Structures are given as C-alpha cells and as structure tokens.
Amino acid sequence: MIKVLFRSHDKEVYCNKGELLLDVARMADIFIDAPCNGNVSCGKCKVKLLNGKVDTEKTRHISDDEIKQGYVLACNSKVVSDIEVDVPSKLSSSMYGMKIEGGGKEKDEAIFNRAKKIAENHNLKFSTNIRKKYIELSEPTLDDNISDVDRIQRYVRHHLGYNEIDFRLDILRKIPILLRESNFKVTLTYVKKKNKLTIIDIEPGDTGESLYGIAIDIGTTSVVVCLVDLVEQVLIDKASSGNAQIKYGADVINRIVFATKKNGLDELHKAIIHDTINPLLHSIYEKNNINRDDVISVVASGNTTMASLFLGVYPDYLRREPYIPPFLKSPKIMGENVELDVNPSAYVYLAPNVASYVGGDITAGVLSAGIWASEENVLFIDLGTNGEIVFGNQDFMMSCACSAGPAFEGGGIRCGMRASCGAIENIKINPVTFEPKLGIIGECDPIGICGSGIIDLICQMILTGVIDRRGKIQKELNTPRIRFDEHGIGEYVLAFKDEYGLENDITVNEVDIDNFIRAKGAIYSGASVLLESLGMDFSVIDKVYIAGGIGNSLNIENAITIGLLPDVEREKFQYIGNSSLVGSYLALISRDAKNKLEEIASQMTYVELSVYPGYMDEFVSACFLPHTNIENFPTVKDLLNV
Known part of the structure; x- marks a missing residue:
C-alpha cells in the first residue's frame, strides 16, 4: 500500500x-x-x-x-x-460558502408572498391534510380489555369521525410502552384521507400543534432548504450549500456517466442526501430548536437527473437517444425510504418532471411564476447549471432545455469558479487605460471569476474594443493587460499575481470567451426556436422572468449586450428568485398547489432542440456578439455604432 x-x-x-x-x-x-x-x-x-x-x-x-x-x-x-x-x-x-442568492429574509418573503398571492388570486386554497391532536384514552380494565390499537381506533372513530386508521410497524412498536408511560394521554400526528386516518407519529402528553415542513430545491450546483411552519404557513428559515455531487462532475451528463460505474449510483445518492441535504437540515433544526420528528412533510424539486439521483434510480438512459427518463412522477415515498433526516413517516413529494431535461424544478418554477394563470405572454428562463426555458400563458406552455453546460457557474473557464468568497462578480473596464475595476464577493482578494462576472467582462470588453464581435482580442491595443501566447491566443489579465499575492495571474483568454459565447448562444437560440415553433418571435413577449442563482447578480443590460437575452423593453424583465424553491413551498402548504403542479406538468409541451429543424443554424448565428444578425439587437447596434 x-x-x-x-x-x-x-x-x-x-x-x-x-x-x-x-x-x-x-x-x-x-x-x-x-x-x-x-x-x-x-x-x-x-x-x-x-x-x-x-x-x-x-x-x-x-x-x-x-x-x-x-x-x-x-x-x-x-x-x-x-x-x-x-x-x-x-x-x-469553492463548493462551500457559495453565494446561492442574496437579498436577505425581507426580499425572500417578498418573492414567496408574490407567488402565494398569484395562487390565492386564482382560487388555490392554502391548507394541508396533516394535523396534530391531543387525546386522552380510557385506561384498560378487565371489563374493557380491547387491544391498544383498537383503543386508539375507537377514540378516532367516536371523536374524529374516521372509521379506519392506518400506521406503520415502527408506530405499533412504540404504542404499548408509550401509552402506559404517558397514562394514555398522547398526541397523534396524522394525515386525513377521505374516511381513513394515517398516523404518522405518536408522542407522550400534549405536545401542542407545532408542525413543520421542508421545501427543497435540488440544484445541480447548489441545494437550498426551507423550514416552513405548516400551521401558520410561513417561512421560518433557509439554509443552502453546494451540491456535494459536484466532486463527481459539474453537469448532469458527467454525473450520469459516474452513476454507471461500480458503486457510482450509491455514491451520488449518498452525496446528495447524507453529504448535502441532511447537514443542512441539522443546521436549521439546531438554529431554530426544532425536533426532526415534528417535520412531517417534504416537497422537493430538481431536474430529471437530480430527481433520479435523489431517489437512487439508475439514470443512464436519460443521456442516450431517444432520451427516456426513468419516471416523470415519483412513487409515494416517506422520509426513511430516502434516508432524509425528518420524521421517518413524513411524506416526501417530488415535483413532477416533464421530459428528460425539463424536470420538477421547472414545473415548480412555472407554478411560482404564475405562467399558468397569466393572460400575458411570458418567457421564463432559468439560468443555472442547465438552461431551461418556458414560453406561454394560461392557454399553453412550451418548454425546452439548452445544452449551456456549466459556464454560468464558472465551468469551462480557466479561472472560472462558482459564486463564493473571492469570486469576481462584476467588472468595469476603463475605456482609455483598459484597467479593470473589480467587484468581489466577500470584499476580499480575488481568486477567480464567476458567471455574472464573466457576463460583465465580455460586455465591457466589446464596449471598450478589447474584443471584436467574434470574441477575438485585439492585438493593436497598448496595455500590459493584454498579451498573446506562442500560439497567438490572446488573454486579458483581470488580476496580476503580484497585485494580490496570488500564485498565478487571473486571466480570461479567447478559448474561455468562446466557451461562454457558446453557452449564451445556447440560451438565446433555445428561446428563439421555442417561439419560432409557434410561428412567433420576441416581439410578442409581454414579460421575461429570470430565475436561478445567477439572476440575482445579473446585469440585464449587459446580458442583452452580449446576446444572452433578447433585446426587448427593459421594463419587461423581472428577477423572480429561486422559483423552484418557491414552487416547492407552495406545494408544501397547499394541496391545491400540489394538484396544480401535476396539471402544469401534464399540459406542458416539450421541444427537443437537438432534433428540431433549423436549431443548429440559429445556434451558430447566436455564437456571435451579440448575434450575426445585428438587426435582432437594435439597441446594441446603436451602442456599438455598427
């Protein structure tokens, strides 16, 4: 050894x-x-x-x-x-301390309340079928010697109006001793279903009515959990971290490949449950003095691959033509089935998927965005590790997924990194000296550049003439910030190592720029083709909703300048936060919202871009700054004087 x-x-x-x-x-x-x-x-x-x-x-x-x-x-x-x-x-x-999203609790509450108001305005009722009830049972005697379970059932039938009770073996194992230690005074946690009551938990004495749920956004790069008071239906706290599956690959394809290796699927399942979600749950329980057995409902959303790995389901056929997902709707599962650190009997609901690359995170996002109820035409773009797009209104919804890769999270960029401490997140370049002014997460020395910083950088480079519309660095500029290697590949220096005591300079070269242009081209061309499939163009759009982690730091003007987003009126753009998480929250506190999720998934039409006629032509055209057809970007045309 x-x-x-x-x-x-x-x-x-x-x-x-x-x-x-x-x-x-x-x-x-x-x-x-x-x-x-x-x-x-x-x-x-x-x-x-x-x-x-x-x-x-x-x-x-x-x-x-x-x-x-x-x-x-x-x-x-x-x-x-x-x-x-x-x-x-x-x-x-870089996986830890990630800047998942900003704005604080006040901004979070505004985003959550906006989605809840949309749902309420369209007659979705907010209630759950989970209850707590303190009961006092008569103690057994020689004359009243029915079984412990029958004693509970008799009380339920006479006082709660349910003829049948259902429970799991672990509940039965608790009952005999617990009843006697508590003098037959206990609190039941149960789910109401028609004429049947299912007992989730039984506790000694009167434990009050506290009930909690967890909403989870299982992102490819990051995971966010929310603790929700199910009685008051309010958000209590939120915790987030990087997805520990990152060590097996930044994107879903690499993780699917790893899942095919020996023990690969088990390792990926362990990474998301034991190394990511459960530690977040522990931290949020400890901070808020919550008992995990009081957490009796979970709603999670993620793309189709993340949902499969969450359940430990083999995902390899997702990436192979004809791209078949193992499931769209998950089976009924409880906390112990997936080893979540919640009440073992807690119901775990996964938002339904639409297709191989449009998953429950998008159906949850559409629910929270209110597209399903909108009279206006809405373009919904989720900018994360994967790029998913939905276009529609209350009458129809079309969706597609773009092969953008991990560029928006810093992948494919030599000095790229995720949005964590030390990441350059915004940039200004002096048009005379070509010196950069850097905005850095954590107000510390830079160690790399994240997605929003790359968007700003490319925008600034084209506006100041550092690069041309192909993304090529101009050789005639006289500045130490620009240099070329022996192969003639140019690079721009964001931070010299001597400036900050780094081991190497932080640079972005023409290969990095090309990789990012391809990623932004995938998003724009996907949106363009989605509308084209309906015989429409961007002029019909009334609103553009931007979701995903990068959206909070995204400069809309810069994103339009480089051709990532369509050149439409700026007032049409709105950042709606982590729409996947908000949709999970809605489904957690409302049976109607959960039913609406199912309806959205069944009504959404999926367009497979890889086989759509003309998509590759549009993609190639979009791999330019901002586009080969500058007429598609009239405000950028004026800005660049072309």
Missing part, C-alpha cells in the same frame, strides 16, 4: 499503486473541484505535489512554470510512491 498525505487537510490515507490521485482524494472525503469528472478536459483539479512521485502526462492545462512548481492534474496523475500533496484552498472551498 502507498501512503498519500494531504498536507493541506492534515489527512493521511493509503491506496494501491496506480490509483488516480482524484479517486484517492474522493476516498479521503477531500473535495477537489473536477467539473469534467476527471476526463482531463477542464484543468480545474490542479494540486501541488510537495514530495514523492506520480505518473502523469503533460497537458495544455499545466504551464511549464506550474510544472516547475510541482503542479499536476489530480485526474491525470497515478500514485506510484508515497507522496505529499497540497490542495489549493480555492479547489477545496
């Missing part, structure tokens, strides 16, 4: 000779950012070899200077002797 010491984490593990360093790190539960899941295409998993040897190959991702410093790619290095490794803090911490 070979010893691997991760000096940065003070952790020592042993492995077999020839194992990949990335796999060894995963085995040691050390997070190393590897968006491409180890196929040597992203170059993000750079680590520093302090002592020992690895069997590695030179790649374009490691410069000669970095090789001299001892850097290798963890995914491309086999352990052949005892080694010591340093994992840069940027790689190990």
Whole structure:
C-alpha cells in the first residue's frame, strides 16, 4: 500500500499503486473541484505535489512554470510512491460558502408572498391534510380489555369521525410502552384521507400543534432548504450549500456517466442526501430548536437527473437517444425510504418532471411564476447549471432545455469558479487605460471569476474594443493587460499575481470567451426556436422572468449586450428568485398547489432542440456578439455604432 498525505487537510490515507490521485482524494472525503469528472478536459483539479512521485502526462492545462512548481492534474496523475500533496484552498472551498442568492429574509418573503398571492388570486386554497391532536384514552380494565390499537381506533372513530386508521410497524412498536408511560394521554400526528386516518407519529402528553415542513430545491450546483411552519404557513428559515455531487462532475451528463460505474449510483445518492441535504437540515433544526420528528412533510424539486439521483434510480438512459427518463412522477415515498433526516413517516413529494431535461424544478418554477394563470405572454428562463426555458400563458406552455453546460457557474473557464468568497462578480473596464475595476464577493482578494462576472467582462470588453464581435482580442491595443501566447491566443489579465499575492495571474483568454459565447448562444437560440415553433418571435413577449442563482447578480443590460437575452423593453424583465424553491413551498402548504403542479406538468409541451429543424443554424448565428444578425439587437447596434 502507498501512503498519500494531504498536507493541506492534515489527512493521511493509503491506496494501491496506480490509483488516480482524484479517486484517492474522493476516498479521503477531500473535495477537489473536477467539473469534467476527471476526463482531463477542464484543468480545474490542479494540486501541488510537495514530495514523492506520480505518473502523469503533460497537458495544455499545466504551464511549464506550474510544472516547475510541482503542479499536476489530480485526474491525470497515478500514485506510484508515497507522496505529499497540497490542495489549493480555492479547489477545496469553492463548493462551500457559495453565494446561492442574496437579498436577505425581507426580499425572500417578498418573492414567496408574490407567488402565494398569484395562487390565492386564482382560487388555490392554502391548507394541508396533516394535523396534530391531543387525546386522552380510557385506561384498560378487565371489563374493557380491547387491544391498544383498537383503543386508539375507537377514540378516532367516536371523536374524529374516521372509521379506519392506518400506521406503520415502527408506530405499533412504540404504542404499548408509550401509552402506559404517558397514562394514555398522547398526541397523534396524522394525515386525513377521505374516511381513513394515517398516523404518522405518536408522542407522550400534549405536545401542542407545532408542525413543520421542508421545501427543497435540488440544484445541480447548489441545494437550498426551507423550514416552513405548516400551521401558520410561513417561512421560518433557509439554509443552502453546494451540491456535494459536484466532486463527481459539474453537469448532469458527467454525473450520469459516474452513476454507471461500480458503486457510482450509491455514491451520488449518498452525496446528495447524507453529504448535502441532511447537514443542512441539522443546521436549521439546531438554529431554530426544532425536533426532526415534528417535520412531517417534504416537497422537493430538481431536474430529471437530480430527481433520479435523489431517489437512487439508475439514470443512464436519460443521456442516450431517444432520451427516456426513468419516471416523470415519483412513487409515494416517506422520509426513511430516502434516508432524509425528518420524521421517518413524513411524506416526501417530488415535483413532477416533464421530459428528460425539463424536470420538477421547472414545473415548480412555472407554478411560482404564475405562467399558468397569466393572460400575458411570458418567457421564463432559468439560468443555472442547465438552461431551461418556458414560453406561454394560461392557454399553453412550451418548454425546452439548452445544452449551456456549466459556464454560468464558472465551468469551462480557466479561472472560472462558482459564486463564493473571492469570486469576481462584476467588472468595469476603463475605456482609455483598459484597467479593470473589480467587484468581489466577500470584499476580499480575488481568486477567480464567476458567471455574472464573466457576463460583465465580455460586455465591457466589446464596449471598450478589447474584443471584436467574434470574441477575438485585439492585438493593436497598448496595455500590459493584454498579451498573446506562442500560439497567438490572446488573454486579458483581470488580476496580476503580484497585485494580490496570488500564485498565478487571473486571466480570461479567447478559448474561455468562446466557451461562454457558446453557452449564451445556447440560451438565446433555445428561446428563439421555442417561439419560432409557434410561428412567433420576441416581439410578442409581454414579460421575461429570470430565475436561478445567477439572476440575482445579473446585469440585464449587459446580458442583452452580449446576446444572452433578447433585446426587448427593459421594463419587461423581472428577477423572480429561486422559483423552484418557491414552487416547492407552495406545494408544501397547499394541496391545491400540489394538484396544480401535476396539471402544469401534464399540459406542458416539450421541444427537443437537438432534433428540431433549423436549431443548429440559429445556434451558430447566436455564437456571435451579440448575434450575426445585428438587426435582432437594435439597441446594441446603436451602442456599438455598427
């Protein structure tokens, strides 16, 4: 066995000779950012070899200077002797402390209340079928010697009006001792269904009426949980973190591929439940002094792949033509079935999927956005790790998914990172000196650039003439911020290493710009084709709703300038927050909203862009700044004087 010491984490593990360093790190539960899941295409998993040897190959991702410093790619290095490794803090911490969304509780409540008001205005009632009831049972005697369960059932029939009760084995195991220890005075937590009452929990004494639910947005990159008071129907608290599945790939395709490997599906399921959601639940329970057994209802939403991995369902056929999802509606499940740290009998509901790449996060988003009730034409764009789009109104809804990749989360960009402390999130470039002014998350030194920062940067670069409309850096500009390598590939320096004490300069080059242009082109062309499929264009749009983590920091004007969003009146744009989470919240506190979710999923028409005639032509046209047809962007045309 070979010893691997991760000096940065003070952790020592042993492995077999020839194992990949990335796999060894995963085995040691050390997070190393590897968006491409180890196929040597992203170059993000750079680590520093302090002592020992690895069997590695030179790649374009490691410069000669970095090789001299001892850097290798963890995914491309086999352990052949005892080694010591340093994992840069940027790689190990970017998943944590992520800026999921901003604005504070007041802004959250405004977004949640807006969605609730839309639902109420369209006759959706807010009530649940879960109740708590304190009961006092007569104690058994020789003359009244019916079973404990029959005693409870008799009370329920006479006082609550239900002829039948149902419960699980673990409840039955609690009943005999609990009844006697509590002098037959207990509190039932139950679900009402027609003429049957299903007991979820039984507790000694009068525990009051406190009941809680959890709404969850299972994003590919980040996960957010909300604690909700089901009695008062109010949001109590929220917690968020990166999705621990990130270590197996930044996008759904890489995770699906990992799921096909030995124990891969179990590892992914463990990552989302035990390494992500349950720790968030623990933190929110502790902060609010909540007993997990009082959490008796859960509504979760995520894309089709995330929903499959949440349940531990094999997802591989999602990525293979003809792209068949394993399910659209999930079976009835309880907390213990998926190992969630809630009441074991808590009902867990997954928002229904529409197709292979339009999942429950979008049906929940459409519910919260109110498209289903709108008389106006609404374009809904969810800008996350995946790009999903819905267009419609109360009469119809069309949807599609775009292969944008992880660019909006910093993936595919050499110095890209997720929106966490140290990420450059907004930029201004001086048009004379070409010097940048950086806005950095956490008001600390920069370590990389996130999605909103990349949008600002590309916009500023084209407005100041640093790049042309193809995304190529101009060679004639006299500034140390612009330089070219031996292959003629240009790059712009956002931060020199000497400025901030970095190991390397923070730069964006023409390859990075091209990757991002492709991502923004996918979003714009997807929206364009979706409307075209109905014989319409962007002129018919009354409102544009932007959802997703990046939306909170998104500069709409800059996004239009680079051709990410359509050039329509700015007042039509509105950021609606984490619409997936808000939709889950609505379904948690309203049976009517849950039924509406099912209706939305069944009524939404899915357009598969990969086989749609003319989509590739539109995509290629959109891979330009802002578009090959500048007439589609009249305000940008004036801005660029073309």
